[in-house]
Amino acid sequence: MCKPFLIDAHIHLDLYEMEEREKILQELDLYSVEALISVSFHLQSSKQNLAFANRDRRIKAAAGFHPEQELPSVREVDELLAYIQRNHEDLAAIGEVGLPYYKMKSDPSMVLTPYIELLERFIIESKLLDKPIILHGVYEHAPIICDLLEKHSVSKAHFHWFKGDKETIERMIRNGYYVSVTPDVLYEEEIQQLVRNYPIERLMVETDGPWRFGDVFQERMTHPGMMHRSIEKIAEIKGMSEAAVYKQMFWNTSEFYGI
Numbered sequence: 001m002c003k004p005f006l007i008d009a010h011i012h013l014d015l016y017e018m019e020e021r022e023k024i025l026q027e028l029d030l031y032s033v034e035a036l037i038s039v040s041f042h043l044q045s046s047k048q049n050l051a052f053a054n055r056d057r058r059i060k061a062a063a064g065f066h067p068e069q070e071l072p073s074v075r076e077v078d079e080l081l082a083y084i085q086r087n088h089e090d091l092a093a094i095g096e097v098g099l100p101y102y103k104m105k106s107d108p109s110m111v112l113t114p115y116i117e118l119l120e121r122f123i124i125e126s127k128l129l130d131k132p133i134i135l136h137g138v139y140e141h142a143p144i145i146c147d148l149l150e151k152h153s154v155s156k157a158h159f160h161w162f163k164g165d166k167e168t169i170e171r172m173i174r175n176g177y178y179v180s181v182t183p184d185v186l187y188e189e190e191i192q193q194l195v196r197n198y199p200i201e202r203l204m205v206e207t208d209g210p211w212r213f214g215d216v217f218q219e220r221m222t223h224p225g226m227m228h229r230s231i232e233k234i235a236e237i238k239g240m241s242e243a244a245v246y247k248q249m250f251w252n253t254s255e256f257y258g259i
Helices: 018-027 043-055 074-090 101-106 113-129 139-151 166-175 189-197 224-238 242-257
Strands: 006-011 033-038 059-063 093-098 133-136 157-160 178-181 203-205
Touching: 006 157, 006 203, 006 224, 006 242, 033 043, 033 224, 033 242, 043 059, 043 074, 059 074, 074 113, 093 113, 093 157, 101 139, 113 133, 113 139, 139 157, 139 166, 166 189, 178 189, 189 224, 203 224, 203 242, 224 242
Parallel strands: 006 033, 033 059, 059 093, 093 133, 133 157, 157 178, 178 203
Antiparallel strands: none
């Protein structure tokens, strides 16, 4: 019996080895995965993901600059924004963008201000182009991002693999932001608590592949098929039928990204 369809709301398809990527694409129908939102690290990554999308309609590309790396030059930022403007009709979203929480943990002397300024440029662009924005923002960085979103009246925001305090979660719920959870919902209490607290109408599932997971997924290549286990766990946490969760997750993601 075929499982209901799913959409991977956040994957780095360009970061897989070619053989792994081909395996995933060949098996999407087998695992009832209808689409992949493939997010980008920088300009070259954005170009690669859009090229994938042009070859396979199931791939939906997002263009952006991942914050957990050195800041781009002024010229690199201008080139990326110009690329987004030229190709916005073929892009599903702007992303992945955000703030460098983990990089700052390893280097507390980092100055956050230029990253905030860069993120604000992407938020403004998402507003101008009426594109969803995919955000990397956890813990104490999340309220800063919420400030920027509110400043520019941007509500079509997706916080991927979100982690944060209760007050920020309540603020995000009030603002109608979406969050997506990875397969670690099976074994991470913090993510399970997020699922308990967040409205089912604003939840999505993702893999963040090729990032690998532990527990039952130890040593396994991250594959969109893993999201079926996430659905099982979300249904258990929410006290809902799996069929209802499948339907809601698919609706949430397809509606948010216009698929």
